[in-house]
Amino acid sequence: MTDRPDFDFDSQLLDPQLLEFARRFDPARHLPDAPPVSAEQIRRNAERREAHEREWRANPLSRPLHHFWLPAVCVAGILVLTVVGVAVLRPYLGPGLTGSPPTSPSPSPSRPAGPARPALLDLPAPNGAAKQMLEDLADVAAKQTPRTPAMFIYVRRQVWVAGPATEPAVVATDVQTWLRGDLSGYEQKTTLPPQPAGVHTAQWTQQLPAENRPTLQTHAPGGYAHPIPSPSLQAGLLAAQIGKAYGYHVAAGVADLFQLGLEPAQREAALQVFAAVTNLAHHGRVKDRASRTGIAFTSTDPGTGVREVLIFHPDTGELLDYEKWVSGPDGEIFVDAYTLYLDIRTTNSRP
Amino acid sequence: MDEDTWHSQVFTQHWQIVRRLVARRLPYGLADLADDITQEVFMIAWVRRARIDHDNPFPWLYHTAVNLLRNRVRRMRTAQRYTISAEAAWDTVAHGPFGKRDVEVSVDLNHALTALSRTERELYLLAYLDGKNSGEIAQLLRLKPAAVRKRLERLRSRLRARLGQDYLDSICPTFTETR
Numbered sequence: 001m002t003d004r005p006d007f008d009f010d011s012q013l014l015d016p017q018l019l020e021f022a023r024r025f026d027p028a029r030h031l032p033d034a035p036p037v038s039a040e041q042i043r044r045n046a047e048r049r050e051a052h053e054r055e056w057r058a059n060p061l062s063r064p065l066h067h068f069w070l071p072a073v074c075v076a077g078i079l080v081l082t083v084v085g086v087a088v089l090r091p092y093l094g095p096g097l098t099g100s101p102p103t104s105p106s107p108s109p110s111r112p113a114g115p116a117r118p119a120l121l122d123l124p125a126p127n128g129a130a131k132q133m134l135e136d137l138a139d140v141a142a143k144q145t146p147r148t149p150a151m152f153i154y155v156r157r158q159v160w161v162a163g164p165a166t167e168p169a170v171v172a173t174d175v176q177t178w179l180r181g182d183l184s185g186y187e188q189k190t191t192l193p194p195q196p197a198g199v200h201t202a203q204w205t206q207q208l209p210a211e212n213r214p215t216l217q218t219h220a221p222g223g224y225a226h227p228i229p230s231p232s233l234q235a236g237l238l239a240a241q242i243g244k245a246y247g248y249h250v251a252a253g254v255a256d257l258f259q260l261g262l263e264p265a266q267r268e269a270a271l272q273v274f275a276a277v278t279n280l281a282h283h284g285r286v287k288d289r290a291s292r293t294g295i296a297f298t299s300t301d302p303g304t305g306v307r308e309v310l311i312f313h314p315d316t317g318e319l320l321d322y323e324k325w326v327s328g329p330d331g332e333i334f335v336d337a338y339t340l341y342l343d344i345r346t347t348n349s350r351p
Numbered sequence: 352m353d354e355d356t357w358h359s360q361v362f363t364q365h366w367q368i369v370r371r372l373v374a375r376r377l378p379y380g381l382a383d384l385a386d387d388i389t390q391e392v393f394m395i396a397w398v399r400r401a402r403i404d405h406d407n408p409f410p411w412l413y414h415t416a417v418n419l420l421r422n423r424v425r426r427m428r429t430a431q432r433y434t435i436s437a438e439a440a441w442d443t444v445a446h447g448p449f450g451k452r453d454v455e456v457s458v459d460l461n462h463a464l465t466a467l468s469r470t471e472r473e474l475y476l477l478a479y480l481d482g483k484n485s486g487e488i489a490q491l492l493r494l495k496p497a498a499v500r501k502r503l504e505r506l507r508s509r510l511r512a513r514l515g516q517d518y519l520d521s522i523c524p525t526f527t528e529t530r
């Protein structure tokens with residue numbers, strides 16, 4: 001049943017048998033002829049729908065709630081992505097959006113951010129002229145008797161540097177060196193057991209724990225790496241050596257010199273160089289982390305707020321404790337590193 | 352002629368044509384949609400009457416009907432509400448106006464038509480069922496009449512090869528006798 005049963009044109013193009021086949025099985029052959037609705041009804045329905053759509057377009061809020069699912073899902077998706085993105089990128093975006101990588105994610109919200117640190121030493125308020133005090137101390141150091149000649153200069157330190165924020169306690173290292181004059185010798189390092197954070201006294205300063213195996217390193221002549229392998233006895237030259245190796249970090253350079261086990265004349269020069277540092281403060285006698293009494297001096301960098309603390313033995317001018325303190329964003333001061341010089345002497349025994 | 356009269360005239364002349372056109376293109380099991388889609392076509396025709404060629408409205412009706420039909424079928428397939436398959440065809444046997452043999456042949460024909468391109472299938476429907484001539488088909492499919500004739504020849508040979516002479520003879524024996 002076609003709409004036009006008699007083909008009046010190129011009917012030779014159509015296959016008669018296929019045409020018969022198609023007509024016989026036309027899916028529309030049983031459809032009723034009469035339309036179920038009238039044209040007038042169609043027009044009425046169309047106008048009603050058109051009016052409804054016009055009203056809908058004019059007032060989008062009149063739409064049923066289920067029409068808002070797509071915008072709602074989009075907005076919710078954007079919000080979720082923003083929150084997730086901020087959470088993921090937050091550690092990378094420090095103050096000023098520097099983009100520097102995080103040292104470590106915060107382990108738990110209950111702990112304050114940052115590594116476990118020892119407490120600050122209790123330093124009295126600055127008093128007196130620091131420069132004069134250091135020069136006096138240099139004079140005291142110069143009057144000391146030189147050490148007994150021996151095969152090695154033995155130096156024992158306890159070193160702690162702020163590590164990853166996830167460390168639950170203060171983990172320091174015991175470093176012992178046996179150095180000859182040609183900077184050959186031995187270096188033994190032992191990781192100390194975790195010490196409780198928030199206390200100012202360093203533990204494990206005497207007996208090393210047996211459970212931690214030390215690592216021993218042998219240095220060939222000249223092998224012990226030190227920025228100033230042969231410090232000058234003259235303060236001016238030593239200041240130049242320190243300036244070349246450490247730049248503006250004179251206090252750190254002075255402190256590192258004591259790794260070499262300075263003789264009295266070298267100590268005198270080192271103290272004189274330190275006395276020439278600006279922004280020095282003298283804090284009088286204090287107890288260091290090994291509970292030894294010394295004279296504390298601080299040097300504060302006015303630009304960065306980094307404060308370096310050096311505690312010297314009052315009778316010998318030996319360095320007892322060197323510390324680096326830093327300021328947090330809110331002005332709070334933290335210990336960033338400390339080095340306790342526990343023993344400096346000459347010896348003929350080796351590890 | 353006012354617009355109401357024009358629309359009534361178009362409705363009277365083309366309702367049946369459009370409804371059959373839609374019914375022939377609907378998959379099995381969806382024949383009930385023919386009236387809905389046809390009604391939608393004439394509602395849109397009324398709303399957009401200013402844009403329709405009043406002297407020759409059929410091309411517009413045809414394209415609108417085919418587009419509506421495709422959209423509707425696509426939505427249903429997406430929603431998986433209907434299964435367009437031979438099983439649906441057998442449901443039509445049980446509940447529809449056609450006999451088992453009708454459905455069998457329709458399935459075979461549908462199978463043969465799936466080997467053709469969409470344009471060739473449309474060509475088959477327009478030429479063999481809707482009864483359009485090559486000029487009308489050319490206008491509807493936006494082809495040249497010569498191209499339509501060429502494609503009709505190709506369609507004829509391809510469909511015959513697909514169905515097979517024996518099969519065609521078994522379906523239309525009376526025609527074979529009179530051929």
